[in-house]
Amino acid sequence: MDHHCIFINNCVGYGNQHWFLLLLLSTATLITYASYIGYSLLSAEILHHLPSWSFSGKGYNWAEYFNIWGWALQEYVRIGGVTLLCFLTAPLVWGLLGYHIYLIWAGTTTNESMKWSDWAAEMADGYAFKRCLPVDRHRDVTIEPLGTCWPAESEQVIVCTSDGLPPKGTGHAGTGEWNRVWRLADVENLYDLGFWDNLKDVFWPRYGLSHGAGRHTSGKTSNSNSFGAFESMAPPR
Numbered sequence: 001m002d003h004h005c006i007f008i009n010n011c012v013g014y015g016n017q018h019w020f021l022l023l024l025l026s027t028a029t030l031i032t033y034a035s036y037i038g039y040s041l042l043s044a045e046i047l048h049h050l051p052s053w054s055f056s057g058k059g060y061n062w063a064e065y066f067n068i069w070g071w072a073l074q075e076y077v078r079i080g081g082v083t084l085l086c087f088l089t090a091p092l093v094w095g096l097l098g099y100h101i102y103l104i105w106a107g108t109t110t111n112e113s114m115k116w117s118d119w120a121a122e123m124a125d126g127y128a129f130k131r132c133l134p135v136d137r138h139r140d141v142t143i144e145p146l147g148t149c150w151p152a153e154s155e156q157v158i159v160c161t162s163d164g165l166p167p168k169g170t171g172h173a174g175t176g177e178w179n180r181v182w183r184l185a186d187v188e189n190l191y192d193l194g195f196w197d198n199l200k201d202v203f204w205p206r207y208g209l210s211h212g213a214g215r216h217t218s219g220k221t222s223n224s225n226s227f228g229a230f231e232s233m234a235p236p237r
Contacts, residue, residue, distance in 0.1 A: 003110045018203045021100060028093040031086045038083025042072045104199055107192025120184050122160050129166050129178040130187065133157045137173075156188055 004011045005020070012020045039055075046068060047053045057065040073080035103109060122128045133156050157174040158181065159167050166178035181187060192198065 021097070021202065024093060024097040024100065028090060028097055031090045031093060035083060035086040035090055038079055038086060041079050042069075042076060042083060045076060046072050104202055105195045107189050107198050116184060119158070119160070123181050123183055125164070126180060126182070127162070127164050128158060128160050128181040130156050130158045130181050131174040131178050132176045133174045137175075154188065158187060 008020070008023070010016075043053070043055060050068070052059055053068070060068070073084065103113075119128065133154055135153060135155060157172070159172060159178070161167060166180075193201065
């Protein structure tokens with residue numbers, strides 16, 4: 001989600017992601033059903049010529065089994081071609097649907113995953129640090145808004161340095177010691193409200209904005225990439 005889809009010639013985002021998921025579900029279901037119908041028709045034709053035929057291939061070796069299916073596909077080209085196309089395409093659509101279900105579970109999007117890949121590299125190299133960001137802090141309106149309508153607020157700040165050493169001085173947000181971050185799973189995910197609430201927010205837009213406003217994250221970690229406030233002391237290498 002959160003990307004431009006060439007198959008629908010439109011962008012998939014917060015306002016229409018539920019329609020995109022329903023499109024994937026309906027397409028996967030129809031293709032799977034078409035595969036079954038095609039198999040039934042071809043199997044009936046094979047059974048008409050070979051009364052001992054069964055889909056399990058009992059009584060036939062592998063060569064004979066595939067030769068029989070090859071004959072059916074050649075003899076009934078139209079049915080066989082459509083059936084074969086649906087049979088090979090169905091796993092791809094189900095896989096794409098499963099991937100987007102995973103994104104909902106993780107509370108992230110395709111676009112965010114790609115954006116945070118640079119930070120993942122910085123973390124793996126040991127150039128990223130984090131520390132606490134007090135909820136009752138004084139907010140600089142030139143940097144961040146006074147409040148947010150999202151039901152969770154960040155409780156940490158992430159910094160990327162150019163020398164691999166913790167930031168020095170008092171010009172950075174947050175309080176306390178800087179801790180090195182080695183992986184994205186060690187950083188809180190602002191947009192992960194839990195799978196069921198994430199799912200509700202997909203099919204009922206603005207659900208997350210209208211439930212639990214003002215809630216703060218409580219150190220929850222996630223493998224996804226929609227994380228808290230961050231700043232950088234140098235461009236990503």
